[in-house]
Amino acid sequence: MSAVAAPLAELETLDTPALVVDLDRLEANIARWAAFAREAGVKLRPHAKTHKCVEIARRQIAAGAVGLTLAKIGEAEVMARAGVRDVFLAYEVVGGPKLPRLLSLARDVSVRVGVDSPEVAEPLAEAAARAGATLDVVLEVDTGLGRCGVAPGEPLLALARRVARLRGLRIAGIFTYRGYRPDPEAAGREEGEIMVREAERLRKAGIPVDEVSVGSTPTGRAAGRVPGVTEIRPGTYVFNDATQVRWGVATPDECALVVLARVISRPSPDVAVLDAGSKALTAEKGPFSSAGDSHGVIRGYPDCQIDRLWEEHGRVRLTADARHLRVGDLVEIIPTHVCPTVNLARQLVCVRRGRVEETWAVAARAQVQ
Ligand SMILES: Cc1ncc(COP(=O)(O)O)c(C=O)c1O
Secondary structure: OOOOOOOOHHHOOOOOOEEEEEHHHHHHHHHHHHHHHHHHOOEEOOEOOOOOOHHHHHHHHHOOOOOEEEOOHHHHHHHHHOOOOEEEEEEEOOOOOHHHHHHHHHHHOEEEEEEOOHHHHHHHHHHHHHOOOOEEEEEEEOOOOOOOOEOOOHHHHHHHHHHHOOOOEEEEEEEOOOOOOOOHHHHHHHHHHHHHHHHHHHHHOOOOOOEEEEOOOOOHHHHHOOOOOOEEOOOHHHOOOHHHHHOOOOOHHHOOEEEEEEEEEEEEOOEEEEOOOHHHHOOOOEOOOOOOOEOOEEOOEOOOEEEEEOOOOEEEEOOHHHOOOOOOOEEEEEOOOHHHHHHOOOEEEEEEOOEEEEEEEOOOOOOOO
């Protein structure tokens, strides 16, 4: 993976580790996907679990997003308080304590929620009917990830028939999340085709399906071009990360967020220790260069391997071109997986051409309920 070093001099004043967002790159990512959705004639409903940040949600909506995708009610509550009017919880909401919160949210903003079994649907229906409300549900289809969702064909049809009979629920559509596969273009096309076929099958059985919601950062474009798909839900695109670069879905220049870290020790010529460990970077790693698995990619030094993390330390195996790094020097790390990385931080420091412009709170961080 190649990477271009950004000027670090003006970041010297920042305390570390810090999450630094390049606003030019962020705005370009938001604009690129908004333009794609417009051209393809599909709705864009970004998954905001990536940024958990009100200011970024507002920018996505201003660029044309119809609303947000989220997983947890707590995230949706934060976004609703900030003025977001339309949320899809692409997640099975299960557990008594959640239901009053869900219904209260649905009184304030437009809410849809994922369902993949009668066991999930029935308590939702009872709670909605008791409150005199109707809750929009979206049936989850497993197109190969092996997580939530019912199989296409008879299992989906059987679920749709059961849910259609429940007072208090309305079937708004179907959705899927396919995850990461070696050929994202082919995987996305197939994802879209499966979902359009399933929507048609349900309609023939008399079940109205308005929304056919698909996609992720790797598959969203190909899936979004399939006629009959109505909505795409990319999340990671807003920042991108080393994993997206590895899958060929983004370039290092399109990675809008880095963990800024400082060298705190140089125990040997080919080792540097950073002030960012698993509490700043998460413990996720990936095969980003021939050096072996690394906990992220250091911008400008793509073959350096962050080979080991402790909670507050990250150890780097330095390539020859990085051996000039001294104690106190800054490095920018493109995270392995940006979404959980952001969840660890309280704030995002926003820079434009190396100058700090704003600081945004990660307002929905740790909202896992
Ligand atoms: C249900 C659902 N939709 C959309 C997304 C967004 O995918 P990505 O972050 O790869 O763009 C995710 C990611 O986890 C997801 O779980």
